[in-house]
Amino acid sequence: MARREAKTKPTARTLDARKATILEAVVTEHIDTAQPVGSSSVAHSADVAVSPATVRSEMVALEREGYLAQPHTSAGRVPTDKGYRYFVDHLTSGVLSTAQQHQVKDFFASVRGEVEDVLEQTSTLLSQLTSYTAVVVGAGHSHATILSVQLVSLDARHQLLVAVFSDGSVAKHSVLTSFDAGSLEVSEASRQLNALLIGTTLEQRVQVPSRHDNVATLVRESVSVLHAERPVTDGEHVFIGGSSKVAEVFDGVETVRKVLSILEQELLVVSLVQDMLDQGLSVAIGSEHGYEPLLSCAVIVAPVTVDGAPAGAVGLLGPTRMKYREALAAAGVVSQHLARHFGGEEERG
Amino acid sequence: MARREAKTKPTARTLDARKATILEAVVTEHIDTAQPVGSSSVAHSADVAVSPATVRSEMVALEREGYLAQPHTSAGRVPTDKGYRYFVDHLTSGVLSTAQQHQVKDFFASVRGEVEDVLEQTSTLLSQLTSYTAVVVGAGHSHATILSVQLVSLDARHQLLVAVFSDGSVAKHSVLTSFDAGSLEVSEASRQLNALLIGTTLEQRVQVPSRHDNVATLVRESVSVLHAERPVTDGEHVFIGGSSKVAEVFDGVETVRKVLSILEQELLVVSLVQDMLDQGLSVAIGSEHGYEPLLSCAVIVAPVTVDGAPAGAVGLLGPTRMKYREALAAAGVVSQHLARHFGGEEERG
DNA sequence: ATTAGCACTCAATTCTACCGAGTGCCAACC
DNA sequence: GGTTGGCACTCGGTAGAATTGAGTGCTAAT
Numbered sequence: 001m002a003r004r005e006a007k008t009k010p011t012a013r014t015l016d017a018r019k020a021t022i023l024e025a026v027v028t029e030h031i032d033t034a035q036p037v038g039s040s041s042v043a044h045s046a047d048v049a050v051s052p053a054t055v056r057s058e059m060v061a062l063e064r065e066g067y068l069a070q071p072h073t074s075a076g077r078v079p080t081d082k083g084y085r086y087f088v089d090h091l092t093s094g095v096l097s098t099a100q101q102h103q104v105k106d107f108f109a110s111v112r113g114e115v116e117d118v119l120e121q122t123s124t125l126l127s128q129l130t131s132y133t134a135v136v137v138g139a140g141h142s143h144a145t146i147l148s149v150q151l152v153s154l155d156a157r158h159q160l161l162v163a164v165f166s167d168g169s170v171a172k173h174s175v176l177t178s179f180d181a182g183s184l185e186v187s188e189a190s191r192q193l194n195a196l197l198i199g200t201t202l203e204q205r206v207q208v209p210s211r212h213d214n215v216a217t218l219v220r221e222s223v224s225v226l227h228a229e230r231p232v233t234d235g236e237h238v239f240i241g242g243s244s245k246v247a248e249v250f251d252g253v254e255t256v257r258k259v260l261s262i263l264e265q266e267l268l269v270v271s272l273v274q275d276m277l278d279q280g281l282s283v284a285i286g287s288e289h290g291y292e293p294l295l296s297c298a299v300i301v302a303p304v305t306v307d308g309a310p311a312g313a314v315g316l317l318g319p320t321r322m323k324y325r326e327a328l329a330a331a332g333v334v335s336q337h338l339a340r341h342f343g344g345e346e347e348r349g
Numbered sequence: 350m351a352r353r354e355a356k357t358k359p360t361a362r363t364l365d366a367r368k369a370t371i372l373e374a375v376v377t378e379h380i381d382t383a384q385p386v387g388s389s390s391v392a393h394s395a396d397v398a399v400s401p402a403t404v405r406s407e408m409v410a411l412e413r414e415g416y417l418a419q420p421h422t423s424a425g426r427v428p429t430d431k432g433y434r435y436f437v438d439h440l441t442s443g444v445l446s447t448a449q450q451h452q453v454k455d456f457f458a459s460v461r462g463e464v465e466d467v468l469e470q471t472s473t474l475l476s477q478l479t480s481y482t483a484v485v486v487g488a489g490h491s492h493a494t495i496l497s498v499q500l501v502s503l504d505a506r507h508q509l510l511v512a513v514f515s516d517g518s519v520a521k522h523s524v525l526t527s528f529d530a531g532s533l534e535v536s537e538a539s540r541q542l543n544a545l546l547i548g549t550t551l552e553q554r555v556q557v558p559s560r561h562d563n564v565a566t567l568v569r570e571s572v573s574v575l576h577a578e579r580p581v582t583d584g585e586h587v588f589i590g591g592s593s594k595v596a597e598v599f600d601g602v603e604t605v606r607k608v609l610s611i612l613e614q615e616l617l618v619v620s621l622v623q624d625m626l627d628q629g630l631s632v633a634i635g636s637e638h639g640y641e642p643l644l645s646c647a648v649i650v651a652p653v654t655v656d657g658a659p660a661g662a663v664g665l666l667g668p669t670r671m672k673y674r675e676a677l678a679a680a681g682v683v684s685q686h687l688a689r690h691f692g693g694e695e696e697r698g
Numbered sequence: 699a700t701t702a703g704c705a706c707t708c709a710a711t712t713c714t715a716c717c718g719a720g721t722g723c724c725a726a727c728c
Numbered sequence: 729g730g731t732t733g734g735c736a737c738t739c740g741g742t743a744g745a746a747t748t749g750a751g752t753g754c755t756a757a758t
Binding site: 113114147148150152153154160162164166168170172173174241242243244246247248251253256257258260261263264 | 501
């Protein structure tokens with residue numbers, strides 16, 4: 001009697017096989033037609049072996065439980081966010097077409113240049129693979145150690161602090177002084193900064209000299225400026241590829257405008273991605289990410305891990321009716337290649 | 350007889366006063382209604398003191414001469430590119446509203462940070478002022494002299510070259526070697542590079558050592574990598590603000606997509622701006638700039654000049670029916686403030 | 699429990715009529 | 729001669745009315 005959970009399911013977290021199949025059929029069809037899906041097209045679809053009437057009654061149930069919605073009486077059904085959620089949770093993982101696999105392989109085989117350039121180009125690649133807008137976030141250098149610090153004098157009161165990190169990134173900050181700094185003072189400060197900071201990360205606090213002479217002040221200023229990296233983004237490494245896809249993929253000027261204007265605020269994009277990573281989400285659908293202007297969007301993220309440490313993430317932004325299987329596959333493959341690319345580089349040492 | 354050019358004007362380069370007034374009325378009205386303009390609304394407009402019938406016959410002439418076009422019989426007239434061109438060529442220069450003047454002033458009074466950050470924020474400002482998409486191009490460091498060069502070892506075969514320029518910009522390039530470089534060799538190469546390059550610009554060629562030892566090879570490699578800056582863009586300083594405005598300002602998804610996809614190709618944007626500066630154009634309308642996907646766009650550029658030398662440019666991109674007077678004023682004011690901002694900074698030295 | 703049958707709903711499409719903004723032309727007027 | 733009022737004509741846009749058809753919900757039969 002207790003073996004079957006027959007009677008006890010007010011709103012079961014899981015659907016019986018037939019409902020699941022029907023839901024899947026609706027989602028699949030709606031994804032590639034963008035139209036409400038009717039009972040008969042579901043009934044005639046491959047894995048469903050019942051009549052439209054039966055499908056209809058199941059659909060009523062699915063609607064009652066919140067997986068489907070009806071734009072208006074006498075239209076077909078459309079998946080709700082919850083419906084999409086069920087769909088992606090039960091998605092079998094997909095693979096790229098061989099042509100796409102080649103494209104990715106060729107790309108990573110031939111890509112050259114600075115980290116930033118690679119990430120930038122990767123965002124374009126990912127966008128081309130999926131025809132959605134792609135986001136690539138570099139982790140920033142908060143975990144990297146400092147290899148070199150240098151103070152360069154632009155003019156007497158205006159120094160430029162340049163720090164090189166072990167991940168190959170470079171930070172640059174102006175340091176303004178209230179006194180005229182002589183070139184000897186600057187180079188002495190530079191020397192002390194090196195002694196002080198090499199080998200540390202931005203997260204470690206260091207002992208700064210408390211004296212009040214020019215050199216000590218310069219050193220103190222420099223350290224504080226360097227450590228004052230913007231808290232959230234911390235690395236300015238956000239690359240957005242294929243923002244023009246937004247105009248292809250969403251309908252309604254208003255939606256396009258909203259989404260574009262979100263994408264303009266890189267800080268926002270980074271925190272969205274970060275939030276999702278923190279929650280261990282790989283897909284956020286509609287309202288799930290909590291950003292109101294992105295209600296009609298789905299976001300996919302895949303972390304990039306180099307040597308066990310988080311090194312960034314790649315993401316995709318499309319409509320809720322995006323091609324999840326393909327998009328997830330693309331994001332996954334690209335993130336792995338990216339990880340290998342950067343991992344491989346360091347192994348060469 | 351020769352005094353009046355009465356008979357000799359097959360297609361006069363200049364329009365008589367009444368035609369000019371009528372053309373101006375049509376352009377002005379069409380710019381703020383986005384509708385074809387009929388003879389009667391022109392006739393009733395302020396500066397025109399003739400009947401609709403007269404206006405009509407003048408319009409026929411203006412159409413014959415290519416200043417106006419008719420979407421279809423029995424619609425009003427719409428300016429052609431040539432019509433807009435005449436309009437902007439005879440435009441009295443405008444000023445910003447006091448609110449806008451304040452906004453600009455406040456912005457430049459409070460803006461802080463690295464050049465890149467300032468330019469980035471300026472692009473946002475300009476876009477907000479005009480509700481068009483703004484472009485800010487930094488000149489790049491081809492004219493700046495090198496203040497410091499440093500080679501930092503990431504691993505034995507992988508060095509990072511960091512150069513600081515007199516304009517406060519920093520260039521960073523990987524240098525890969527086919528041999529394992531020892532830290533002594535790297536620092537010696539670094540020393541030599543400094544001796545060789547400090548005070549030069551990227552445009553000056555320098556004598557590199559021709560020896561075949563590791564240090565000399567490293568130095569040669571570094572110099573060539575540094576001088577191999579991408580030819581056109583040369584400075585990676587392109588900032589685009591308010592790309593979401595594209596969706597507001599153009600109608601037709603297809604147009605929006607085209608324009609966005611142009612904006613994604615920063616190289617293309619830079620060369621467009623550069624072309625216009627070279628030709629001394631400040632406004633390019635429709636086909637004038639020769640970029641087919643931007644046929645329905647008008648582009649405004651204003652150079653930024655610091656100490657007599659070109660230091661970049663600001664630009665605006667909108668529909669051909671953009672508010673030229675306001676946009677020109679905004680671009681002008683912002684470019685001047687920008688020039689003063691950077692000029693002012695250096696004077697402090 | 700499933701399904702065929704059927705009445706019903708309602709968005710989308712088509713068709714029609716019509717309106718009116720705007721034109722081009724002409725004859726009258728100054 | 730240039731200007732203007734008058735007038736017939738064009739043609740896109742809009743508003744209804746009629747029609748279509750995809751899709752539903754319900755019910756009774758299997």
